[in-house]
Amino acid sequence: MVNNTLQVNRPEPIKAGIDIGSFTRKSDIRETIQTLLAGKQILVEEIYSNGLYLLRELTSYLKNTLPNDSFLEQRAFRAEFRKLSHLILIHVKEHKLMVRKAPVIGWLEKLYPELNEFFLPLPQIQGLNSAWQWYKNGIHIPVLRNKIHPYFGVYFPTRFEHLNLFDNWLKRYEGPKKTAVDIGVGSGVLSLLMVQHGFQKIFGTDINPNAIIGLSESMEGTKLARKIEIDFGHLFGKWEKPTELIVFNPPWLPAMQELNKLDEAIYYNEQLFPDFFEAAHKRLLAGGKIVILFSNIAQITQVTTEHPIKKELLSGNRFVLEKCLKKSVKEASEKTKRNQHWRGKEEVELWVLTSSTND
Numbered sequence: 001m002v003n004n005t006l007q008v009n010r011p012e013p014i015k016a017g018i019d020i021g022s023f024t025r026k027s028d029i030r031e032t033i034q035t036l037l038a039g040k041q042i043l044v045e046e047i048y049s050n051g052l053y054l055l056r057e058l059t060s061y062l063k064n065t066l067p068n069d070s071f072l073e074q075r076a077f078r079a080e081f082r083k084l085s086h087l088i089l090i091h092v093k094e095h096k097l098m099v100r101k102a103p104v105i106g107w108l109e110k111l112y113p114e115l116n117e118f119f120l121p122l123p124q125i126q127g128l129n130s131a132w133q134w135y136k137n138g139i140h141i142p143v144l145r146n147k148i149h150p151y152f153g154v155y156f157p158t159r160f161e162h163l164n165l166f167d168n169w170l171k172r173y174e175g176p177k178k179t180a181v182d183i184g185v186g187s188g189v190l191s192l193l194m195v196q197h198g199f200q201k202i203f204g205t206d207i208n209p210n211a212i213i214g215l216s217e218s219m220e221g222t223k224l225a226r227k228i229e230i231d232f233g234h235l236f237g238k239w240e241k242p243t244e245l246i247v248f249n250p251p252w253l254p255a256m257q258e259l260n261k262l263d264e265a266i267y268y269n270e271q272l273f274p275d276f277f278e279a280a281h282k283r284l285l286a287g288g289k290i291v292i293l294f295s296n297i298a299q300i301t302q303v304t305t306e307h308p309i310k311k312e313l314l315s316g317n318r319f320v321l322e323k324c325l326k327k328s329v330k331e332a333s334e335k336t337k338r339n340q341h342w343r344g345k346e347e348v349e350l351w352v353l354t355s356s357t358n359d
């Protein structure tokens with residue numbers, strides 16, 4: 001059951017300033033870039049591709065004026081591009097972009113039902129447009145029978161080795177299949193896989209409201225709505241009852257800075273794992289199992305030497321290791337391999353823990 005008061009995450013609608021500039025094909029590109037550098041907004045007019053042209057010109061201007069080699073330089077370059085490109089605005093009226101030959105983006109109606117007229121930065125329009133294509137056309141996930149339709153701002157997998165590990169583990173799983181809990185349900189991939197493998201009821205949670213809104217929308221009126229119940233909340237949310245299987249595909253990297261909602265699918269804070277293990281220990285039935293999908297990515301990229309699951313096991317109090325299955329991740333293609341020499345060493349991990357107090 002979904003709380004109707006959930007606030008969806010969406011790009012912040014903005015008001016245009018009084019002295020906003022305008023960009024058409026006739027505008028002087030240098031002058032326009034100077035206006036952006038002075039911190040003033042620019043409205044894209046006439047045709048959508050004018051905006052894309054301005055973005056390209058802004059990129060080449062910055063490439064010619066800023067160093068972009070070292071890690072720090074690249075980061076500064078991206079920050080400057082981000083700041084300036086977000087001053088390039090598109091007018092949205094009655095849920096449509098007010099330029100010709102613009103993409104039709106259904107999110108404008110779904111995410112801003114109460115707003116008739118506002119402005120959005122062009123890079124955010126681009127993000128909304130890609131997200132709309134994924135949502136509308138759906139994404140095929142190799143282990144699932146049906147496509148998923150990820151909601152705006154919700155994590156969905158783009159590599160599948162960890163899902164193969166979980167699928168194979170589920171094929172061999174001989175325990176009871178009455179209930180399972182899926183922490184951080186996201187687009188629902190793990191819950192759907194468990195239903196496919198005969199689990200009768202899954203209780204999912206997520207701290208990202210869009211995950212909850214999106215999944216309830218996609219399950220509405222289908223049999224799945226009775227099989228997968230979801231709650232907007234931290235870790236177990238309102239699910240208190242002990243269960244035979246707890247599944248968690250957590251973020252794989254420790255956080256270095258403050259997180260936004262989509263980042264919380266990728267980065268974890270210091271408390272996440274200790275809190276998870278404490279709560280999970282209270283909610284595991286005798287003989288029950290915890291499955292955590294993880295990766296060695298934080299170690300091989302030298303972000304940390306600490307492994308939160310090994311750390312918990314070493315403390316020796318609550319859980320024992322039943323098994324850890326590993327699978328190497330396909331190497332990146334030649335095109336994307338640059339600066340990613342660690343790629344060949346990447347492995348995903350499936351950890352199965354049982355309670356140390358079980359008989």
Ligand SMILES: C[S@@+](CC[C@H](N)C(=O)[O-])C[C@H]1O[C@@H](n2cnc3c(N)ncnc32)[C@H](O)[C@@H]1O
Nearest residue numbers: 184185186189206207208234235249250264265
């Ligand atoms: C890597 S994604 C996995 C999503 C999905 N289970 C899957 O495998 O495709 C991690 C998910 O956990 C959620 N999450 C992060 N911290 C959480 C917390 N403290 N409580 C509940 N969910 C959390 C994120 O919002 C995200 O949807």
